[in-house]
Amino acid sequence: MNDVLTSSPPAAGPGWTARARRTRPAARDWQRIALVAAALIVLFMGFVLPLALLAPQSLNDGDGFSPAAYAKFFTHHLYLDIIVSTAKIAGWTAVLSVLVGYPYALWVNRLGPRMRVIAVIAVVLPFWVSILVRTYSWTIVLGKQGLVNEALAKIGLIDQPLELLYTDTGVLIGTVNILAPFFILPMIATMRAIDNRLVLAARSLGATPFQAFWRVYFPMTVPTLVSSAFLVFVLGFGFYVTPAILGGGRVQMLATLLAYLVNTSPDWALAAAISVLLLATTALVGIVSKLVRKDS
Template sequence: MTAASYFTGSDEAGSAATLKDDERRERLAIAGLSLPALLLVAVCLIIPVGSLLALSFIGAQGNLSLENYQRLIDNKAYLAIFLTTFEISAVITLICMLLGYPLAYFITLLPPRAVGFAMLAIILPFWTSLLVRTYAWMVLLQKQGLVNSTLLKLGVIDEPIALLHNYAGTVIGMSHIMLPFLVLPLYGAMKAIDHDLIRAAANLGAGPIVRFWTVSFPLSLPGLGAGALIVFVLSLGFYVTPALLGGGKVTMVAMRIQKSVALYPNWGAASALAVVLLVVTALVLLLGLWIWRRNRGNRPVMS
């Protein structure tokens, strides 16, 4: 080894060591800046969830017990409630996808000024209380409400139909409330699509329908999947709208948790239900993350 190569190797080793030291200091600085946020998460999330988990193992006599979870296993009614919750969440997610995709696609075709008004119309319901919106649907869906009155005047129906305090009313109200949660991420994904790819497909002879299904739709799937996951997870824990529009005839997990708090002398039964719902929600999120990572590299590439 020559002297020049020796000193070159020493300089490279010193540079690598300096770079590692800089990276270590940068990580420590980032960790220090993140510490307040981590403490806030610990106080507002980890401690309450941990307390909930601990309460789920407290029996009716105040002792450590698995009786709350045993009750969930033995009582088949809890399984029916979970199935109803998943069914309603899936139906609402499907409806939001069918309504939200054309809406988001239409917004991307509008001029910039019109896009602002369209997005304002989508975000505007967030400025109104969830309880107020639910009561508004109760007024619209009752037998003498606007929906039945309009259908009667148009001759679509001969007598008012039951749209309130049942499955249909719950789905209608929740779909309206959840729709913006799908449109917003979907619109962001559609807006980020490179229009050069669409123009390239047109130059290659692809028609509008072919361009949509081979370019636009595949590239919008991440936004559609993110929006659908948000809608589904939020629907799993919904309480106010199904409690009011369902009229007690449609029972979801969140409603059953409230009834457990009122029925049993301690919060153990309700905590066990909440823990199971939390675990199921986490599994759904992990499944969505796994699907996204699996399909991340399968996007269309045009050469």
């Protein structure tokens, strides 16, 4: 009897251990599946479903099914002018972001560790400030009595203040300021991952500095350059805050047109049609970006 009370419980055999190992991963797998399913439900309800409802709304003109909103958008000269204006500003935003951002990223990559951190912080720091504050600050810089006009007048380059505010130029300056970091940061990360010994090897084989850069270094940055430029273009194509403030209602873009159609002249079918077209443009640009990146 005492032997029974004092004896330790039998050790778990190999069969019990195997069953426990099979049970624990299975439980963890179900937890992962539940978390992913919850995230997908939230994504579907908050993003996919509202977008899916746009298509029927764009085909409902109040009297039933009709593609009249799309026909109106593509045939009215006012809307065609807005498409051209939006594409022009978004395209120039992407081009200027490349022209400014690529040399900056190249310069950052050649700095020492401390200075590189400071240079990256200079790009990231504006994200900590509200986009409204950053945009309104440009009204002070670009106004007729702003810093730019005063500086140009003092050095004798202009006699009359330049019209920078409420013009395409002012909107373009503000848009590049807001969206250029979306190009610069991926380029810095890509350039940091490139092995500089490849450039040194090209130099040792007789290549000039420009040849080593153009034939060895630059091709390795092209995929990121293309995808980041497309990203800036897409963001600029649907940008609202900066064009609305710096454009002052004179520079019309698709996003400001949408705000007008929804808030001032409620034309839900046309607004939904424009939203569907913007979504399709974004998807098309994303596909082209992927194909270009794969070919590169």
